[in-house]
Amino acid sequence: GAGVSQSPSxxxxxxxxxxxxxxxxxxxxxxxxxxxxxxxxxxxxxxxxQGNSAPDKSGLPSDRFSAERTGGSVSTLTIQRTQQEDxxxxxCASSNDRNYGYTFGSGTRLTVV
Amino acid sequence: AQSVxxxxxxxxxxxxxxxxxxxxxxxxxxxxxFWYVQHPNKGLQLLLKYTSAATLVKGINGFEAEFKKSExxxxxxxxxxxxxxxxxxxxxxxxxKMLTFGGGTRLMVKP
Numbered sequence: 071g072a073g074v075s076q077s078p079s080x081x082x083x084x085x086x087x088x089x090x091x092x093x094x095x096x097x098x099x100x101x102x103x104x105x106x107x108x109x110x111x112x113x114x115x116x117x118x119x120q121g122n123s124a125p126d127k128s129g130l131p132s133d134r135f136s137a138e139r140t141g142g143s144v145s146t147l148t149i150q151r152t153q154q155e156d157x158x159x160x161x162c163a164s165s166n167d168r169n170y171g172y173t174f175g176s177g178t179r180l181t182v183v
Numbered sequence: 184a185q186s187v188x189x190x191x192x193x194x195x196x197x198x199x200x201x202x203x204x205x206x207x208x209x210x211x212x213x214x215x216x217f218w219y220v221q222h223p224n225k226g227l228q229l230l231l232k233y234t235s236a237a238t239l240v241k242g243i244n245g246f247e248a249e250f251k252k253s254e255x256x257x258x259x260x261x262x263x264x265x266x267x268x269x270x271x272x273x274x275x276x277x278x279x280k281m282l283t284f285g286g287g288t289r290l291m292v293k294p
Contacts, residue, residue, distance in 0.1 A: 103282060105282075105284075112273075112284050112285070112286045112287060113273070113284040115281065115282065115283075118280065118281065120280070126280070126281075161226070161227065163227075163282070171229065171232060172217070172229070172275075172277075172282060173229070174219070174226050174227040174228075175226060176225070176226035177226055
């Protein structure tokens with residue numbers, strides 16, 4: 071597609087439930103990032119995928135968070151046993167490293183009640 | 184390690200007056216630098232980027248930024264503010280792997 075697509079755009083879930091957030095990057099972009107934007111906070115790095123290399127998971131806040139990227143394309147961020155502090159906008163970005171441009175999706179707004 | 188400091192969390196200008204949003208960075212590498220804009224309830228939109236070519240970078244909507252290595256700065260400017268410029272602006276540094284965001288500057292434009 072023309073841009074980075076994220077789904078769902080909004081998700082309300084009960085505390086303790088698992089959620090899956092999806093990111094469909096720009097075709098051909100080898101790099102994919104997940105960030106989290108909390109109310110009143112900046113953007114927090116979560117995880118980075120580059121081609122077939124092992125992902126950089128150094129930003130994941132706890133072992134309840136995991137992500138995978140299948141076939142070098144679509145990525146899924148999974149949050150298990152959600153907590154209220156997980157409420158945030160989760161942003162995905164993809165990049166073609168040759169020009170270092172990063173295109174962001176519109177995000178998934180997660181609300182844990 | 185790299186970091187970004189946006190020196191003002193809020194900037195207020197009158198419509199038609201110049202805009203200056205300040206950004207200082209630190210990086211162990213020759214970084215790429217970006218400015219993104221986020222309008223309320225919208226995604227992040229790339230305004231402009233510096234990737235070691237011309238130090239004065241022109242972006243969309245009349246914005247430009249100048250990379251000053253000696254001052255480790257990448258300030259964003261616009262000669263004349265428009266009401267539609269009201270948004271949150273993020274300065275971002277990249278070491279070709281990691282994106283590091285500044286804390287953001289909220290620009291308010293008064294009529």
